[in-house]
Each structure stands twice: as structure tokens, then as C-alpha cells.
Amino acid sequence: MLTSTTPYSWLPSNPFLAATALSTSTLLSHRFSSVACIRPKSVGASSTYSTLISEAQRRDLTQAWQQQGRGWSNVRRTLMKWTIDLVERIQEGEEGQETTYDGRQEHVVELLLAALGLKRCSIFAPLQQLLMEASSTQRQEAQRLEDLWRLMEGTCALAAMRNAPPNDAPQQHQIEAPSHAQAVEAELLSGQRRIEALVQDLATRAYHTEPASTPPPRVQSSAPHKLPLLPRSISNISGIQLHIEVQSGTRAIVVASAIATAVFALLVIAID
Amino acid sequence: MADQQHQDGWTDAQANSESLTWAKLAQRRPAPLGFRLIPSERLLLHSSRRSSAPPLRYLTPCLSLEDDAHQAPVLRIIDPSPSGESFVSLSSLCLLASPPPSPMSVLLALDLRRGQHWETSLNGAEPLEEVKNGEIWLRLGVARDVARATGVEQAAEAFLSESRAWSLDEGHEGSIVHKWVCDSKAGKRATC
Numbered sequence: 001m002l003t004s005t006t007p008y009s010w011l012p013s014n015p016f017l018a019a020t021a022l023s024t025s026t027l028l029s030h031r032f033s034s035v036a037c038i039r040p041k042s043v044g045a046s047s048t049y050s051t052l053i054s055e056a057q058r059r060d061l062t063q064a065w066q067q068q069g070r071g072w073s074n075v076r077r078t079l080m081k082w083t084i085d086l087v088e089r090i091q092e093g094e095e096g097q098e099t100t101y102d103g104r105q106e107h108v109v110e111l112l113l114a115a116l117g118l119k120r121c122s123i124f125a126p127l128q129q130l131l132m133e134a135s136s137t138q139r140q141e142a143q144r145l146e147d148l149w150r151l152m153e154g155t156c157a158l159a160a161m162r163n164a165p166p167n168d169a170p171q172q173h174q175i176e177a178p179s180h181a182q183a184v185e186a187e188l189l190s191g192q193r194r195i196e197a198l199v200q201d202l203a204t205r206a207y208h209t210e211p212a213s214t215p216p217p218r219v220q221s222s223a224p225h226k227l228p229l230l231p232r233s234i235s236n237i238s239g240i241q242l243h244i245e246v247q248s249g250t251r252a253i254v255v256a257s258a259i260a261t262a263v264f265a266l267l268v269i270a271i272d
Numbered sequence: 273m274a275d276q277q278h279q280d281g282w283t284d285a286q287a288n289s290e291s292l293t294w295a296k297l298a299q300r301r302p303a304p305l306g307f308r309l310i311p312s313e314r315l316l317l318h319s320s321r322r323s324s325a326p327p328l329r330y331l332t333p334c335l336s337l338e339d340d341a342h343q344a345p346v347l348r349i350i351d352p353s354p355s356g357e358s359f360v361s362l363s364s365l366c367l368l369a370s371p372p373p374s375p376m377s378v379l380l381a382l383d384l385r386r387g388q389h390w391e392t393s394l395n396g397a398e399p400l401e402e403v404k405n406g407e408i409w410l411r412l413g414v415a416r417d418v419a420r421a422t423g424v425e426q427a428a429e430a431f432l433s434e435s436r437a438w439s440l441d442e443g444h445e446g447s448i449v450h451k452w453v454c455d456s457k458a459g460k461r462a463t464c
Binding site: 073076077080081083084086087088090091142145146149150 | 363374377379380383392406407
């Protein structure tokens with residue numbers, strides 16, 4: 001019998017839970033406010049992904065999925081080939097080694113955007129750039145691939161729910177019909193939020209893997225570098241904010257104590 | 273406030289109680305099984321058709337696990353020709369779980385290795401569409417372990433049972449042979 005092994009414990013065990021724990025709007029505002037105040041450079045990336053998300057919100061993803069059936073087939077095929085290749089490389093003991101960017105990420109993202117009905121647009125190049133930065137090791141490559149699987153499956157699940165036949169409960173209890181429709185709509189909304197959060201995570205995680213040569217942030221905070229790449233946790237967001245607040249508080253105390261010391265010294269001089 | 277009486281004599285409380293019961297029963301119900309014959313990658317030789325016509329192919333008999341929530345059924349190849357054992361499609365098996373794990377996370381978490389636990393090619397017996405899309409075929413015993421690890425063991429119990437069922441497309445003989453010995457427990461629960 002097979003048992004779960006630990007060498008790959010960094011993979012998420014329950015990928016959807018973290019993304020659904022907080023509403024997407026809250027997630028976005030928290031993450032971007034935290035990131036933007038530390039590194040102004042990330043503002044460009046955030047606006048890029050805001051554009052992507054708003055585009056995805058405007059369009060009916062499930063309708064795009066139905067119209068682009070061939071596109072989804074391409075996405076799935078590419079992801080599966082990539083999966084087989086990466087799994088075998090990792091199992092051959094190459095974990096942790098540098099991985100070479102070979103255009104596969106670009107291809108998958110292009111297929112995904114096309115399947116979502118977004119196709120090539122102004123957000124494609126920044127997205128490609130972020131993916132390249134985030135795929136320098138096999139571990140990060142696996143994270144990216146995991147994200148793409150979840151993005152595809154989440155969208156497929158949305159479409160399947162939209163197409164699902166009504167509940168086959170006994171016909172004499174018609175009272176179930178509205179509640180079923182409400183449940184489906186709620187699930188659709190939840191699924192759409194998951195997708196938005198996943199897209200957002202692409203930006204956030206790619207941002208956190210920027211080269212070390214980047215100038216230090218204005219507010220010195222070690223919290224972003226401590227963020228585990230997987231699994232994500234909403235508590236990380238609170239961690240960043242709390243850290244900044246504590247730092248601000250500490251700074252205020254230091255300034256206040258300096259002022260008090262100066263006043264005390266002046267008083268001593270005046271008394272003398 | 274008193275429960276509103278409906279025309280058929282049921283109150284809201286009765287209806288809600290009934291729907292809850294029905295929902296619970298529906299959750300426990302095993303997913304329905306199906307039988308499919310899917311064109312395989314193997315070409316049927318000695319075809320008398322015109323050369324311009326698409327080539328005839330052998331049919332691969334599969335048990336399918338239909339799930340209302342997903343359009344892609346889980347397939348279990350019951351053609352005995354690959355190696356005398358059944359193979360199960362991994363990607364659609366993953367979709368049964370909620371939330372669905374990716375094939376990559378399953379392969380790495382259980383340390384499943386090609387040749388020992390899974391294959392991508394079954395000597396042409398795999399369905400043609402799955403070849404196009406790319407699929408990972410788990411050995412039956414491994415598929416049961418994956419179902420257990422992803423929490424879909426109960427829904428897929430009959431589908432992944434040890435029942436010795438096989439079917440074979442005899443090609444130019446124009447017939448398909450079935451030899452199914454269904455497990456009694458699975459037979460009661462599934463509509464084979």
C-alpha cells in the first residue's frame with residue numbers, strides 16, 4: 001500500500017482553502033496596500049493584475065470556456081506534458097536545481113488567456129515577465145504549475161456547475177428549486193473569487209521572488225521574505241500589517257523618548 | 273411562527289427536513305457507472321474501405337465513472353491486451369475530489385513513478401482522445417490508493433473494485449467479447 005511521503009511536503013494539501021478564506025476584494029486590497037507601501041516598484045504589477053482581474057470579472061468565464069473548448073484541451077494537454085516532465089525531473093533527484101526557462105510557461109499562459117477569452121492583450125507581457133522571474137528553481141516551477149492546474153480546474157468546475165442539471169429531488173417538493181439555484185449561484189460566485197485570488201497570487205508570489213539586488217524597502221520589514229511560497233496563508237497578510245504597525249509604534253516610542261530626553265536636558269540646563 | 277401549510281399537505285419544516293435527508297442520501301450514493309467503447313490508437317488492418325476514408329480503429333472498452341459536476345468521466349480500461357490489468361485515468365480521478373488536487377501534487381505526494389505505478393502509453397490500447405489530450409494511466413491498485421488519499425474512495429468504490437471484468441474488440445472478426453465477473457457487493461451498488 002502506498003503511503004504519503006514527505007519529500008514533497010511543500011506542495012499544498014488543500015489548495016482552495018486559503019484562497020477562499022477571505023473575500024477577494026479584501027485579499028486584493030490588503031495585499032496590494034501592504035506590498036505597495038514597501039516597494040513602490042510593485043505598483044505597476046498590481047495595476048497589471050487589477051486589469052486582468054477586472055477583465056475576467058467583466059467576461060463570463062463559463063461562456064468563454066464553452067466557446068473555447070479546443071483551447072481548454074490545449075491547456076490541459078500542455079499542463080499534462082509539463083507535469084510528466086517536471087515530476088520525472090524531480091523524482092530523478094534534481095530537486096532544487098535551477099530550471100531553464102524554455103518558453104513553456106509562456107505557452108501555457110498564452111493558452112490560458114486565450115481560453116479565458118482574454119487572448120493577447122496589454123497584460124500578457126508583464127505576466128510573462130513575472131512568470132519567468134518566478135520559475136528559477138524546480139520548486140518554484142512546481143508552484144507555478146500547481147497554480148495553473150488550479151486555475152484551469154477552477155474555471156472548468158464553474159462551467160460544469162453552470163451546465164449541471166437541476167437537482168433530481170422528488171418532484172412533489174418543488175420548494176427545493178429556488179434553494180438549489182441560489183446554491184449554484186453562490187458556488188459560482190465563490191468559484192469566481194477563487195479564480196481571481198489565484199490570478200492575484202501569481203502576481204504576489206512572483207513579486208516576492210524578485211532578485212536580491214532590488215534596493216531595500218523604505219520601511220525595513222523582514223515579513224515579506226518570510227512568506228512561505230506554499231501553502232499560502234491569510235495570516236501572512238496580517239503578519240505584514242502587524243509588523244508594520246509594530247515598527248511604526250516602536251518608531252513613535254523612540255521619537256517620543258528622544259523628545260522627552262531633550263526637554264529634560266533643557267530643564268536641567270535652565271535650572272542650572 | 274407556525275409553518276406554512278402547502279397545498280399538498282407538507283409544511284416548510286417537513287419539506288426542509290425531507291430535502292436535508294435527500295441531500296445526505298445523494299451524497300452517499302455511489303457515482304453511476306457506465307460502459308463505453310472508445311476508438312483507440314490501434315489501427316484496424318485489412319480494412320476494405322477506400323484509402324481516402326479515415327482508418328478504422330479498434331475500440332477500447334472502458335468502464336466510466338460519470339460525475340454530474342464534471343464533464344470528463346473517469347475511465348477504467350478493461351481491455352486485457354495492455355498487460356492483463358486495468359488502468360485508470362488520473363486527471364479525471366482527481367476532479368472527483370473537492371477541492372481537486374492537481375495530477376502533479378498526487379504524483380509527488382505519493383511518490384508515484386512511471387513504469388512502476390503509472391504509464392502514459394498502453395501499447396495503443398488507450399483511447400485516442402486521451403492520447404491527444406495527454407493522460408496518465410494509473411494501475412488499478414494505485415488508483416485505489418489515490419482515491420483513498422483524495423477522499424473519493426466511497427464514491428469510486430464499485431468503479432475501482434477488484435471485479436474481473438474485461439471486454440475485447442476482436443477487430444476484423446466484427447465482434448466484441450465480454451467476460452465480466454462482477455463483485456457481488458459492487459453489483460448491488462452499481463448499474464454495470
